[in-house]
Amino acid sequence: MTSGPLLTVASERSVAWPVCSMSALSNAAKPWATALNSSGIKPLTSWLVPACPTKMTCVEEARASNPDLRRSPYTSRLLLWSFAIGVLPPLALITGLATRSLLLLTFVHVITGGTWTGFDLFMGVVMSRVMRSLDIPARVEVAKRLTPTTFFILPSLAAVAVTSGIYLAQMESKFDLSSPWIIAAGVVVLILTAQGFGIFMPNGVRIFIELAKRQPDTGLIARLNMRNIRLAGVQALLQVLIILIMAHLAVY
Amino acid sequence: MNVNLAALLAVFAFAGVMLAIFGTLYAGAVRSYHRDELGFEGIRILRWALVGLLAIYALLAATAFLA
Numbered sequence: 001m002t003s004g005p006l007l008t009v010a011s012e013r014s015v016a017w018p019v020c021s022m023s024a025l026s027n028a029a030k031p032w033a034t035a036l037n038s039s040g041i042k043p044l045t046s047w048l049v050p051a052c053p054t055k056m057t058c059v060e061e062a063r064a065s066n067p068d069l070r071r072s073p074y075t076s077r078l079l080l081w082s083f084a085i086g087v088l089p090p091l092a093l094i095t096g097l098a099t100r101s102l103l104l105l106t107f108v109h110v111i112t113g114g115t116w117t118g119f120d121l122f123m124g125v126v127m128s129r130v131m132r133s134l135d136i137p138a139r140v141e142v143a144k145r146l147t148p149t150t151f152f153i154l155p156s157l158a159a160v161a162v163t164s165g166i167y168l169a170q171m172e173s174k175f176d177l178s179s180p181w182i183i184a185a186g187v188v189v190l191i192l193t194a195q196g197f198g199i200f201m202p203n204g205v206r207i208f209i210e211l212a213k214r215q216p217d218t219g220l221i222a223r224l225n226m227r228n229i230r231l232a233g234v235q236a237l238l239q240v241l242i243i244l245i246m247a248h249l250a251v252y
Numbered sequence: 253m254n255v256n257l258a259a260l261l262a263v264f265a266f267a268g269v270m271l272a273i274f275g276t277l278y279a280g281a282v283r284s285y286h287r288d289e290l291g292f293e294g295i296r297i298l299r300w301a302l303v304g305l306l307a308i309y310a311l312l313a314a315t316a317f318l319a
Contacts, residue, residue: 090314
């Protein structure tokens with residue numbers, strides 16, 4: 001019976017489902033609810049209808065009664081959005097390589113590199129000032145939304161910009177590891193990568209963990225987020241440097 | 253099939269570093285969950301975050317077979 005597990009989960013978690021009346025139940029669920037009613041067990045509709053006169057009230061009450069739902073109902077949605085955008089650069093890179101299109105490969109490299117640099121410049125130059133002007137609770141609210149939204153997009157942009165750059169240099173026979181310009185680009189990329197793996201990603205994960213705690217340390221969330229935003233400024237400077245190196249490689 | 257071995261190894265190396273760092277943080281989160289400081293929603297989000305990152309690395313690894 002399809003409705004069995006549904007009702008079991010509902011009762012185990014003590015969550016008021018956003019289903020408020022018998023008419024809203026599926027045809028498969030109705031016999032189950034009727035059987036429960038006739039068996040002397042507290043009727044399903046008596047749990048739901050009086051407590052939740054409207055669908056919206058149901059959702060709000062479910063969030064209020066369940067700490068997990070109350071904490072960050074938007075985190076999963078923002079994370080999913082971030083993933084949906086984050087897979088686009090690797091897919092574009094795959095398309096460029098599969099079609100052997102120098103144009104598409106160059107486009108992917110320039111757009112991902114430019115977006116990555118632009119994003120870091122924006123974070124370092126604009127967002128850091130905006131965040132400093134906010135009080136701690138407001139900073140935490142920004143961090144709660146900014147961290148999941150950027151979680152996949154930024155690593156994806158960074159990885160694809162670097163990977164497509166190496167493939168492009170190989171295709172144009174410029175990937176000469178004895179060239180000081182290529183070595184300089186490699187050193188900058190290594191620093192950027194170390195910062196990404198060593199600071200950005202762990203800070204993002206620590207913010208997720210802190211947000212999911214029953215008593216989040218809001219001060220820690222604000223500090224970690226500010227650290228990431230300031231570091232984005234440093235990354236932007238390094239990226240401006242690497243663009244200078246790229247300009248030299250493109251011209252000479 | 254042509255494989256860009258250097259690119260493939262680089263992706264595996266980066267994925268390995270990511271897994272090591274993420275794994276450490278995840279283990280800390282699981283400990284917090286067992287101490288009842290952390291809700292299961294946090295663990296669930298971390299798992300999805302890990303799956304998402306691995307999916308992006310898998311796509312990057314696929315490029316090594318096309319270059």
